Amino acid sequence: MVEYKLVISDGPLALARTLGDPQAAGFLGRRIGESIGGELLGAEGYTFRITGGSDRSGFPLRPDLPGARQLRLYVGKGFGFHPTRRGMRRRKTFRGNTISEETVQINLVVAKKGAKPLAELFGAA
Secondary structure, eight states, X not given: OOXXXXXXXXXXXXXXXXXXXXXXXXXXXXXXXXXXXXXXTTOTTOEEEEEEEEETTSOBBOTTSOSSOEEEEEEOSBTTBOOSSTTOOEEEEEEOSBOOTTEEXXXXXXXXXXXXXXXXXXXXX
């Protein structure tokens, strides 16, 4: 059984929602940067773009790493590492850009708005 925690961002508003089977199966194999129709989440008229996520161990999905594999990369300044000294580099663990069964959290941003507000659709205050 696949279950994802979705974090949906719409400007200053961020909503969290848990998504279980069978809706979660629609995310398997998708990549960072792809668009998802709102019908999959019950938000008619909306379009969402996948911007990132993390796996069950807390390692982030890296957009420039193909596949769903876990890999240790030697990184400098940039994504996933903020050095304290100039020229500092470190080996960090990342997950590929494809959503798999190991993915736990998926970050989404609203690409196209629908008729109803998100807060009303997902029950936020």
